[in-house]
Amino acid sequence: MSRRIGLLFLTVAALLLSACGKESSWEEEEIVEESNRIITDDVKVNWELEKNQASGKSDLIRISVTNKGEPMDDFEVNHEKLLHLIVVSKDLSYFNHIHPEYKGDGVFEIENEFPAGGEYRMIADFKPTNGHSISKMDWVTVEGEAAQGVAVKVDDRLEKKVDGMNVVLSVEPGLETGKEVTLKFTVSEGDGKEPVTDLEPYLGSIGHVVVLSEDGERYLHVHALEEQGSGPEALFETEFPQSGVYKVWGQFQRDGEVVTVPYVVEVP
Numbered sequence: 001m002s003r004r005i006g007l008l009f010l011t012v013a014a015l016l017l018s019a020c021g022k023e024s025s026w027e028e029e030e031i032v033e034e035s036n037r038i039i040t041d042d043v044k045v046n047w048e049l050e051k052n053q054a055s056g057k058s059d060l061i062r063i064s065v066t067n068k069g070e071p072m073d074d075f076e077v078n079h080e081k082l083l084h085l086i087v088v089s090k091d092l093s094y095f096n097h098i099h100p101e102y103k104g105d106g107v108f109e110i111e112n113e114f115p116a117g118g119e120y121r122m123i124a125d126f127k128p129t130n131g132h133s134i135s136k137m138d139w140v141t142v143e144g145e146a147a148q149g150v151a152v153k154v155d156d157r158l159e160k161k162v163d164g165m166n167v168v169l170s171v172e173p174g175l176e177t178g179k180e181v182t183l184k185f186t187v188s189e190g191d192g193k194e195p196v197t198d199l200e201p202y203l204g205s206i207g208h209v210v211v212l213s214e215d216g217e218r219y220l221h222v223h224a225l226e227e228q229g230s231g232p233e234a235l236f237e238t239e240f241p242q243s244g245v246y247k248v249w250g251q252f253q254r255d256g257e258v259v260t261v262p263y264v265v266e267v268p
């Protein structure tokens, strides 16, 4: 508190000294007043990988979160977890959504078996107490020989078969940029395409959707519409910032198992 008052005093003193008081000085005062809130830019994430020496197959991912250089220790449970980690290979062929264990002092850890070495997109989603949801991402290099990349190919039909289920994706009113659109997944099963109506809640909603641009640089914010049942439809909203190719991963839970359904769309 005394530091706050000190800063405020300096601000006022600067204003008085500058003779022609500019309004900008008062804007600074506002920043001082908000100093207890967590600002996204102050939050940094450091990524470390450590090869599991015993098996040689997996890597320990260590995520260290800091706020203004100090370990950040206040996380709020968001969608049932303290931190959500999305791991995607550079060519977008590999996708994993996992929940690292909190070790205290802003550090989260989890073992992951990467299919090959090379660069991976890592995205951490979390919500500090007294702050908004934050997404931090980075390219992280995994030791070992990199796989030959697979080209991202736009799907002709947005209908996929996974674990005996057919999942059709439609985008309403259509694939457009700069406008909120609805991603509608319709789940059915069998040759008769019987509607699936027993989807289970996954992370507190009907499912989870991740959208990344082809180059892995853009991670879109997607949210499930509220009050949804258990299928056959699952609705999400997002906005494509610009034209291009995007990969969409829909995740749904049934019989305790999570299925991941990938699509590639081109936004004109």
Ligand SMILES: [Cu+2]
Pocket: 081, 083, 084, 085, 097, 098, 099, 203
């Ligand atoms: Cu998650």
